[in-house]
Amino acid sequence: MSQIELRNIRKTFKVYERPEGKWALLRGAFSRTVRAVTALDGISFTINEGELVGYIGPNGAGKSTTVKVMSGILTPDGGECVISGRVPWKERKPHVARIGVVFGQRSQLWWDVPVSDSFSLLRDVYNVPPGQFQKRHDELVETLDLGGLLKTPARQLSLGQRMRCELAAALLHSPDILFLDEPTIGLDAVSKLALRAFLREENKKSGVTMLLTTHDMDDIEALCSRVMVIGRGRLLYDGGMEGLKERYAAYEGQDIDEVIAAMYEELAL
Amino acid sequence: MRVYFSIFRIKTAESFQYRLAALSGSVTSFVWAVIEVAAFTVFFQYAENAGFAGGLTLAQTVSHVWVRELLLFMQPYGIDGDLIEKLRNGDVGVELCRPLDLYWHWYSRTAAGKIVVFIMRCLTCFLAAFLLPGGYGASLPVSLAGFLLFLPAVLCAFLLCCSFLMLMTAVRTNIQWGDGPMYLLGLMGGVLSGGYLPLQLWPDFMQTFLLFQPFAGICDIPARLYIGSMQSSEAWLGMTVQLFWLVVFIALGRMVMARRLKSVIIQGG
Numbered sequence: 001m002s003q004i005e006l007r008n009i010r011k012t013f014k015v016y017e018r019p020e021g022k023w024a025l026l027r028g029a030f031s032r033t034v035r036a037v038t039a040l041d042g043i044s045f046t047i048n049e050g051e052l053v054g055y056i057g058p059n060g061a062g063k064s065t066t067v068k069v070m071s072g073i074l075t076p077d078g079g080e081c082v083i084s085g086r087v088p089w090k091e092r093k094p095h096v097a098r099i100g101v102v103f104g105q106r107s108q109l110w111w112d113v114p115v116s117d118s119f120s121l122l123r124d125v126y127n128v129p130p131g132q133f134q135k136r137h138d139e140l141v142e143t144l145d146l147g148g149l150l151k152t153p154a155r156q157l158s159l160g161q162r163m164r165c166e167l168a169a170a171l172l173h174s175p176d177i178l179f180l181d182e183p184t185i186g187l188d189a190v191s192k193l194a195l196r197a198f199l200r201e202e203n204k205k206s207g208v209t210m211l212l213t214t215h216d217m218d219d220i221e222a223l224c225s226r227v228m229v230i231g232r233g234r235l236l237y238d239g240g241m242e243g244l245k246e247r248y249a250a251y252e253g254q255d256i257d258e259v260i261a262a263m264y265e266e267l268a269l
Numbered sequence: 270m271r272v273y274f275s276i277f278r279i280k281t282a283e284s285f286q287y288r289l290a291a292l293s294g295s296v297t298s299f300v301w302a303v304i305e306v307a308a309f310t311v312f313f314q315y316a317e318n319a320g321f322a323g324g325l326t327l328a329q330t331v332s333h334v335w336v337r338e339l340l341l342f343m344q345p346y347g348i349d350g351d352l353i354e355k356l357r358n359g360d361v362g363v364e365l366c367r368p369l370d371l372y373w374h375w376y377s378r379t380a381a382g383k384i385v386v387f388i389m390r391c392l393t394c395f396l397a398a399f400l401l402p403g404g405y406g407a408s409l410p411v412s413l414a415g416f417l418l419f420l421p422a423v424l425c426a427f428l429l430c431c432s433f434l435m436l437m438t439a440v441r442t443n444i445q446w447g448d449g450p451m452y453l454l455g456l457m458g459g460v461l462s463g464g465y466l467p468l469q470l471w472p473d474f475m476q477t478f479l480l481f482q483p484f485a486g487i488c489d490i491p492a493r494l495y496i497g498s499m500q501s502s503e504a505w506l507g508m509t510v511q512l513f514w515l516v517v518f519i520a521l522g523r524m525v526m527a528r529r530l531k532s533v534i535i536q537g538g
């Protein structure tokens with residue numbers, strides 16, 4: 001049975017725009033023009049337990065919006081979404097207790113206190129039994145090589161170090177599913193490789209289902225057997241990496257990045 | 270329940286980095302209070318000559334000034350700036366990924382944010398005021414009974430203040446609003462809490478209203494018990510007023526927050 005199921009999910013944002021030109025400020029106080037931006041235009045897919053799926057698409061395609069809907073923190077306008085038998089935004093608390101989320105551009109660590117304090121807080125937040133927590137904690141500290149970082153405030157960590165801590169923070173409560181929204185953004189080559197190795201290992205060892213958005217095609221090639229491509233809020237491709245390459249065989253011999261760029265262009269994204 | 274104490278603890282630890290700012294604030298408080306005491310002394314001399322009798326004696330008023338400095342940390346303005354920032358930049362999404370009640374999560378943070386100001390600014394200023402010559406400095410509570418009632422009244426005041434700030438935070442979750450209305454409401458609350466002038470020095474016909482309005486419980490009611498202008502036998506009335514508004518603010522705050530969260534739009538990618 002599939003663990004994650006989305007059917008025809010839609011989300012439109014209202015964007016308020018201030019009028020331009022003379023007296024704009026004054027007029028803006030009374031009237032604002034509203035523009036509707038369709039972020040998700042009927043997205044459907046299913047993901048099975050233990051899968052590691054890559055989710056790609058150009059900027060503004062709707063990747064983050066999809067992740068937010070699946071995390072239960074954004075209510076879509078229409079469509080259905082069931083994850084492990086729950087509708088995320090309707091049963092937010094039990095749902096989020098079983099998932100982990102990493103937003104590459106945000107931090108879940110407390111900025112000015114040692115990383116280990118953030119970790120102990122998470123133990124209480126997820127109500128993890130102490131023995132189980134300690135075991136998981138030591139495991140993650142070891143595999144992510146966090147030993148030297150635990151006493152450092154998050155503010156003083158380099159991006160690569162922080163991202164390793166973020167991963168640990170998202171996995172301390174042993175979630176069934178992990179959503180990663182651009183986790184490799186801004187990382188150097190060494191950190192990227194370490195992160196990929198860790199994700200691959202973690203997926204294999206503890207069977208965590210992972211969905212990973214990225215702009216880095218190497219991430220996808222290294223990690224995912226399945227890739228979904230989204231553009232303008234629609235799912236354009238869902239299948240193996242080879243299939244994607246085959247479909248764009250005309251570009252054969254070219255770098256995968258160029259294949260993707262060609263694809264985006266062809267679809268006029 | 271335990272997790273909210275953990276949040277309280279970690280936020281307190283974080284706030285202690287501002288201890289120097291709070292400590293220097295205590296000098297400001299001290300100087301202001303001395304000026305106020307001097308002004309009241311002059312005012313009372315003239316008023317007595319003119320045969321005017323207010324609701325408090327000079328000694329009570331001076332004592333009120335210093336108790337007020339002690340309770341200054343719970344003024345009804347100053348929402349936790351971090352929370353506003355989280356709402357603005359979308360980090361609230363990270364908080365919503367926790368299996369917690371966002372209201373009590375943020376309530377604990379709000380409460381913890383006040384502790385450092387209390388210890389470093391208010392307590393130091395108040396204790397220093399005992400060094401001033403008699404008639405100008407702080408006085409001991411008027412009776413042991415008054416002091417024993419003062420303590421729970423301060424606790425109620427603290428919870429009341431936090432629940433009011435949470436209501437303001439909840440209203441502020443409508444991210445289209447600016448700070449203007451909040452600021453005005455805070456200022457009004459400050460005046461009505463007796464934070465500028467003891468409420469019992471206001472005209473007689475306003476006294477009933479002043480005692481029963483929500484802000485009296487934040488500063489004036491505990492202060493009355495300390496200086497003895499509210500008899501111990503009347504303390505139950507004061508604390509009932511406090512508890513009544515506490516329940517009202519919590520109920521309203523939770524309602525507004527739940528409503529807003531349903532439609533909150535998580536910003537950013």
Ligand SMILES: Nc1ncnc2c1ncn2[C@@H]1O[C@H](COP(=O)(O)OP(=O)(O)O)[C@@H](O)[C@H]1O
Pocket residue numbers: 013014015037038039057058059060061062063064065066534535536537538
């Ligand atoms: N809170 C919001 N308010 C208004 N528009 C938004 C909001 N969040 C996202 N959008 C719009 O929805 C579209 C999809 O955004 P997003 O899911 O963040 O894209 P991606 O993560 O793929 O880059 C974009 O056009 C973006 O401008």
Ligand SMILES: [Mg+2]
Pocket residue numbers: 063064065181538
């Ligand atoms: Mg994004």
